[in-house]
Amino acid sequence: GDSVTQTEGLVTLTEGLPVMLNCTYQSTYSPFLFWYVQHLNEAPKLLLKSFTDNKRPEHQGFHATLHKSSSSFHLQKSSAQLSDSALYYCALSHNAGAKLTFGGGTRLTVRP
């Protein structure tokens, strides 16, 4: 079956430093990959998702590149902001309308 692994449960950074959150996946099919962000006491919402044409998705300064050879979809940002503190989930889907498989989540804390 499908699985998504986020190796870091907790990442703490100083404001202004680069962000990289790891995501690797296993799937029998060629899946779509997503990053969802959940701020404290809020519902998760989409941050970005992979494209079929290998373009690099970007949103709010974050970007991620789907590397099929290494089954990875790491999330990156060049400079962390305090407002980036949140829980980040990587997820995959290959079966329209059926199931979105989430990773364990990475809690990012950005300190001044």
Add this chain to the structure above:
Amino acid sequence: AQTIHQWPVAEIKAVGSPLSLGCTIKGKSSPNLYWYWQATGGTLQQLFYSITVGQVESVVQLNLSASRPKDDQFILSTEKLLLSHSGFYLCAWSLGTTSAETLYFGSGTRLTVL
């Protein structure tokens, strides 16, 4: 614009008591609907999904059931709550036409079972 409304916002219930959580989606015809559960400090776990009225598929067995009595309504329920049911319950919708569809979450219901 589509809106998703979950009720109640929070519940405190006793072990063994019944539960019913609801979700309504407005502004979108025949969406795919989902129930997710998030234990405190845990990941998002899909419980059920539905692609049409009257049809619900179970993904994880947690002694819960779900129903879709109307196109825009999704209900999560159980007759007997367990302590392990505590957590954050999220309803979500998507177009469901392709695998790249975005999932839109409601604001959730926080359930505490004592």
